[in-house]
Amino acid sequence: MKLNQIKQLSKTKYLPIIRPESQKIVCQILQAGNVKRILEIGTFYGYSGSVMLLSSPNAHLITIEKDAQNAEIAMQTFVDEKLVDRVRLIQEDALVALEKLVLQGEKFDFIFLDGAKGQYYKYFAYIKSLLEVGGTLVADDVDFHGYMIQNQVKHKHRTIVNNLKKFIKLVTDDESFESKILNIEDGLLIARKTK
Numbered sequence: 001m002k003l004n005q006i007k008q009l010s011k012t013k014y015l016p017i018i019r020p021e022s023q024k025i026v027c028q029i030l031q032a033g034n035v036k037r038i039l040e041i042g043t044f045y046g047y048s049g050s051v052m053l054l055s056s057p058n059a060h061l062i063t064i065e066k067d068a069q070n071a072e073i074a075m076q077t078f079v080d081e082k083l084v085d086r087v088r089l090i091q092e093d094a095l096v097a098l099e100k101l102v103l104q105g106e107k108f109d110f111i112f113l114d115g116a117k118g119q120y121y122k123y124f125a126y127i128k129s130l131l132e133v134g135g136t137l138v139a140d141d142v143d144f145h146g147y148m149i150q151n152q153v154k155h156k157h158r159t160i161v162n163n164l165k166k167f168i169k170l171v172t173d174d175e176s177f178e179s180k181i182l183n184i185e186d187g188l189l190i191a192r193k194t195k
């Protein structure tokens with residue numbers, strides 16, 4: 001799919017693609033850092049992956065998606081946007097894929113975390129080791145539709161909320177990172193690895 005088709009479709013049907021303000025900030029960070037190696041967790045239809053590559057002409061992307069149908073649509077998006085030469089899509093569960101990337105000695109200067117929110121905390125040790133010093137981690141949806149600040153969280157959301165809190169604490173307590181949370185859209189955590 002072309003990006004404008006995905007955008008068009010998102011007007012009639014909910015699609016979990018990056019929101020405009022968050023997209024703008026991600027692209028600003030990529031351009032300011034002259035980023036070359038991007039890792040994305042949660043490809044979906046390849047929307048944010050394509051947007052990131054279009055804003056950073058010298059960058060390559062590794063993107064992880066466990067759902068086969070989403071991965072297939074995403075590959076078509078990268079083909080349609082003529083970005084396929086700069087993309088490696090790994091169709092696998094993120095935890096498994098991240099462990100392999102660490103073993104392969106891969107390094108990234110930007111990581112966009114946008115997969116299953118309740119799993120973020122399990123990814124943190126891998127992300128920390130995959131990120132170069134000076135690189136940036138951006139995690140989307142850390143406000144989780146406002147549930148993070150509710151006193152009475154519905155049972156069905158409680159585990160995700162607790163796991164997201166665990167993730168946020170891991171990042172913000174880690175002395176290797178300088179982090180902040182922007183309360184825009186669904187909440188964006190930005191953490192720069194400083195040592």
Ligand SMILES: C[S@@+](CC[C@H](N)C(=O)[O-])C[C@H]1O[C@@H](n2cnc3c(N)ncnc32)[C@H](O)[C@@H]1O
Pocket residue numbers: 016017018041042043044045046047048049064065066067070092093094095114115116119
């Ligand atoms: C919010 S969407 C990603 C949106 C995309 N980054 C964008 O902005 O265009 C999250 C994606 O993560 C995928 N996902 C969920 N759990 C996953 C897991 N454990 N491993 C890999 N991908 C996963 C979902 O199938 C979904 O496509």
